Amino acid sequence: MTSEPGAAPIISIENVTRRFGESVVAVDDVSLDIREGEFFALLGPSGCGKTTLLRMIAGFETLTSGTIRIDGQDIVGVPPNKRPVNMVFQSYAVFPHMTVADNVGYGLKVTGVSKGNRAGMVEEALGLVQLDGLGGRKPDQLSGGQRQRVALARALVKRPKVLLLDEPLSALDAKLREAMQLELVRLQHSVGITFVIVTHDQSEALSMADRIAVMESGKVRQVAPPAELYEYPTNRFVADFIGKMNLFEGRAEAGANGVLNVDVAGLGTISVPSQDTVSGSVGIAVRPEKMRLLSDQPDPSMISVAGTVSEVAYLGNESHVYVETEAGLKLNIVVKNDTRTVEPAVKLGDQRWAAWAPGDTLVLRE
Amino acid sequence: MANGPGMFRRRNPVGPLEYTRRAWVRLFLLGTFVFLYVPIGTLMIYSFNDSRRNIVWRGFTTKYYEKAWNNDGLIEAFTNSLTIAFFSTIFATVLGAMVAVFLWRFRFPFKAPYEGAMALPIVIPEICMGVALMAFFSRVGWPSGLPWPINLSSITIAHIAFSFPFVAVIVRARLVGFNRELEEAARDLGANEWRTFWDVLVPYMRPGLVAGALMAFTLSLDDFVITFFTSGPETVTFPVKVYSMVRFSVTPEINAASTILIVITVALTVIAMWLQGRAQAADKKRK
Numbered sequence A: 001m002t003s004e005p006g007a008a009p010i011i012s013i014e015n016v017t018r019r020f021g022e023s024v025v026a027v028d029d030v031s032l033d034i035r036e037g038e039f040f041a042l043l044g045p046s047g048c049g050k051t052t053l054l055r056m057i058a059g060f061e062t063l064t065s066g067t068i069r070i071d072g073q074d075i076v077g078v079p080p081n082k083r084p085v086n087m088v089f090q091s092y093a094v095f096p097h098m099t100v101a102d103n104v105g106y107g108l109k110v111t112g113v114s115k116g117n118r119a120g121m122v123e124e125a126l127g128l129v130q131l132d133g134l135g136g137r138k139p140d141q142l143s144g145g146q147r148q149r150v151a152l153a154r155a156l157v158k159r160p161k162v163l164l165l166d167e168p169l170s171a172l173d174a175k176l177r178e179a180m181q182l183e184l185v186r187l188q189h190s191v192g193i194t195f196v197i198v199t200h201d202q203s204e205a206l207s208m209a210d211r212i213a214v215m216e217s218g219k220v221r222q223v224a225p226p227a228e229l230y231e232y233p234t235n236r237f238v239a240d241f242i243g244k245m246n247l248f249e250g251r252a253e254a255g256a257n258g259v260l261n262v263d264v265a266g267l268g269t270i271s272v273p274s275q276d277t278v279s280g281s282v283g284i285a286v287r288p289e290k291m292r293l294l295s296d297q298p299d300p301s302m303i304s305v306a307g308t309v310s311e312v313a314y315l316g317n318e319s320h321v322y323v324e325t326e327a328g329l330k331l332n333i334v335v336k337n338d339t340r341t342v343e344p345a346v347k348l349g350d351q352r353w354a355a356w357a358p359g360d361t362l363v364l365r366e
Numbered sequence B: 001m002a003n004g005p006g007m008f009r010r011r012n013p014v015g016p017l018e019y020t021r022r023a024w025v026r027l028f029l030l031g032t033f034v035f036l037y038v039p040i041g042t043l044m045i046y047s048f049n050d051s052r053r054n055i056v057w058r059g060f061t062t063k064y065y066e067k068a069w070n071n072d073g074l075i076e077a078f079t080n081s082l083t084i085a086f087f088s089t090i091f092a093t094v095l096g097a098m099v100a101v102f103l104w105r106f107r108f109p110f111k112a113p114y115e116g117a118m119a120l121p122i123v124i125p126e127i128c129m130g131v132a133l134m135a136f137f138s139r140v141g142w143p144s145g146l147p148w149p150i151n152l153s154s155i156t157i158a159h160i161a162f163s164f165p166f167v168a169v170i171v172r173a174r175l176v177g178f179n180r181e182l183e184e185a186a187r188d189l190g191a192n193e194w195r196t197f198w199d200v201l202v203p204y205m206r207p208g209l210v211a212g213a214l215m216a217f218t219l220s221l222d223d224f225v226i227t228f229f230t231s232g233p234e235t236v237t238f239p240v241k242v243y244s245m246v247r248f249s250v251t252p253e254i255n256a257a258s259t260i261l262i263v264i265t266v267a268l269t270v271i272a273m274w275l276q277g278r279a280q281a282a283d284k285k286r287k
């Protein structure tokens, strides 16, 4: 893959802002670099500005301020039909009055590719998305999944520098969605085109993307590869948005020698390995699967707190156990069900210790 | 099995919401139907009546159709009507479609009042429009006595004026269901605005355009009031001609000519409705 750091960005977004009217700031001073050949995801809750940002790259939305460069060229003011990017729309937007082949060939036709040359390219594109032999069909004779493939083929046949996809899987049912996730990744590898996908589904982003930008109300909160995003979120929003997280509020004293002492209400003062020398209020975060549920107090090398089991959700492969401490903290712990038994490992009202290694603790400044 | 296909089945009892299976509802439906169609049906039947006078049935004949065909004045009027309908339909369709696209596409100040004013000719009493147009043509000194078919221009203009709002309303209604992403997809794939308009928007509007055109055609063909006010002595249209003939006596010849007009307008209207229904069904299927 050509997404090693330092490679020239194929899309470079600098201080881009988009306002709607006086009060709505859909995209708020966003700066991002998207590298050539990577599978990039814009992830965030509904209404955070993902679509607006994507549409600004495609040319369907103007910028209030900032610049966007595609392959080094400033494209602000360039109309959508002159940009080297193509888009797969959320509704797929397959032309209903044209056959599948005419749909796929449309982008070639309007740019003057001769009929003879088109036929081969259309066929190849249809093969790429496994729609061989369906070129003569009308869109209303296709399933939703097939129509999406038409939209994909129609964009890919143009060999864009970047393919933009707005929530491409949201209209598919769960089974098809999972299959399509794998297929999009396979497709991206085989064509080698940069993909930028918009999604509100974190598992979709984590499983497909090389890098993810997490957005919140118009701002980019963190850009990182999936594992880094999950294990090292840099702020409370990302920590909470991606996966499950136990979040506490604490006060840090200026750390020294790679150790930070944080005073957390209900936990006491904990010592966390950290290069940070921050002082003041911080967020403390621990993943539920990094916590252990113990019957006895562990040795002091672990951070631990005692409490009562208040909820147990049995999910088959694992159980989500909630432990409430006397001070009112509620901790979520994932227990793997790795022995075959129908006897519950924990019951409501059990007294247990929740414990985790100091190294699994995250300190969040924002 | 007890309820196999060969079994005697009891009649299903009438359900609480099955109004169309109640006797009084059926009677009502029949009553309104009779009320509507007895006069028209009678007119059509008597066009085949073998009698000079239109009172008692004397046997079947088609000679009045022949007679109507050989009536030069009637045929001339019919030709005038078709010519006017043809030209006014073309202009009204283009103008109506353009208005519809503008109203759908752009936001501008006073858009709502403008849209309302556009639809006004649909509800303005025809007699008022007729008088207004007559006054207009005499005020601007529209030339008369020109050679055919240019002498039909004032009637044609009047017909365009009252029929294009119908086209605009029909096309506008069709555009409401348009998915803007289709347009963006075409732009995204490299088409400029003009190409996008022709390749995406026009095909989508087509059922509305056809329905609107057929509507404009029938409106023009059978208009009497406005035409009466804007026509001169040598620009008589079919409805105006029928009116002048009726003033002497209602002959089976008029019945025959009217029957033909009814058949033409009904056929066109049915086609227009069928096209609209088909487009709607196709849209639903697509959802």
Ligand SMILES: Nc1ncnc2c1ncn2[C@@H]1O[C@H](COP(=O)(O)OP(=O)(O)O)[C@@H](O)[C@H]1O
Pocket (backbone or CB within 6 Å): A020, A024, A025, A026, A044, A045, A046, A047, A048, A049, A050, A051, A052, A053
């Ligand atoms: N054309 C528009 N006019 C006014 N507000 C808009 C428009 N498009 C988007 N917005 C607003 O901008 C914000 C971001 O929208 P969007 O980019 O669609 O979010 P997302 O795709 O992340 O769900 C929302 O608050 C939305 O209401």
Ligand SMILES: [Mg+2]
Pocket (backbone or CB within 6 Å): A050, A051, A052, A167
């Ligand atoms: Mg969106």
